[in-house]
């Protein structure tokens with residue numbers, strides 16, 4: 001979508017072996033709460049988050065909000081002991097960030113410190129469908145196809161943009177990319193309207209428009225997409241200890257996703273070369289646990305790299321004509 005906006009003369013085709021609702025992005029809670037990428041400078045991560053927040057905030061204030069599944073949500077991040085960084089880098093981007101009051105902390109007798117703020121949440125399947133609809137309105141073609149090798153695309157396309165998430169492990173042999181398995185429950189509990197996140201990032205309660213997401217797990221290196229019944233019970237118990245009213249939750253659905261994790265998101269231009277033929281590629285994958293939080297920012301950066309590839313192609317074709 002960003003490419004169609006940045007380079008309106010481009011003809012864009014999306015190829016994917018799976019579309020919504022069968023992607024990792026469909027499993028995500030969709031909370032805008034950044035995760036740190038250790039090898040990416042903080043100012044760049046902050047810019048990605050700011051751009052994403054601004055983009056989704058505008059949608060949340062428009063008549064599109066409900067169809068796009070975007071809404072504001074207020075709540076608490078709680079800690080058993082104060083975190084090293086009391087002011088995270090994103091504290092001036094979310095709304096109304098402040099320490100929790102003693103009265104608020106009384107709800108959580110096991111926790112001694114907390115942060116209250118308002119952020120945005122995407123209900124992921126509706127948001128993905130909304131994006132698809134907007135893409136199709138630009139004339140973009142979408143085909144179901146598994147790509148085994150980027151070179152198979154060079155006859156059909158001038159530039160390839162690689163947004164394959166964990167699929168890049170096999171597709172481009174990226175050994176820095178690894179799965180972090182996450183199991184979550186989606187439940188019916190419409191009385192829960194405030195989010196609660198344990199500062200260790202393991203237990204969270206995220207109310208969406210229709211369902212509440214209860215999490216979670218972070219299992220580094222696990223490729224299993226099968227739900228585990230013991231883990232389901234453990235997640236439910238952990239969430240009930242933070243919000244006892246969840247004992248009344250109904251219609252529990254279990255989902256598993258593999259976070260495409262890396263020390264840094266790979267937003268990068270590369271020119272592949274084989275037997276004198278060149279194939280410009282723009283990579284945009286490796287968003288780990290924070291893909292929703294930074295998606296618009298990284299996509300805008302990737303679209304600028306596509307523009308650079310177009311300029312390079314135009315320059316080389318005019319040199320060839322001379």
Ligand SMILES: Cc1cc2nc3c(=O)[nH]c(=O)nc-3n(C[C@H](O)[C@H](O)[C@H](O)COP(=O)(O)OP(=O)(O)OC[C@H]3O[C@@H](n4cnc5c(N)ncnc54)[C@H](O)[C@@H]3O)c2cc1C
Nearest residue numbers: 017018025028029030031147165167182257290291292293
């Ligand atoms: C349990 C859980 C909770 C999460 N919660 C949040 C949250 O609250 N907030 C947040 O910011 N992030 C969250 N995340 C992280 C977020 O889900 C990911 O960062 C994000 O979904 C990654 O998006 P992606 O488009 O890169 O990957 P994907 O959604 O996996 O999309 C990749 C696409 O590429 C396709 N593909 C792959 N390989 C090929 C190939 N060879 N040929 C053709 N197509 C291919 C796939 O079919 C898929 O359609 C969560 C993740 C999990 C697992």
Ligand SMILES: O=C(O)CCC(=O)C(=O)O
Nearest residue numbers: 029031182201204216289
């Ligand atoms: O970390 C969070 O609180 C949001 C959920 C998430 O990003 C995850 O489970 O990966």
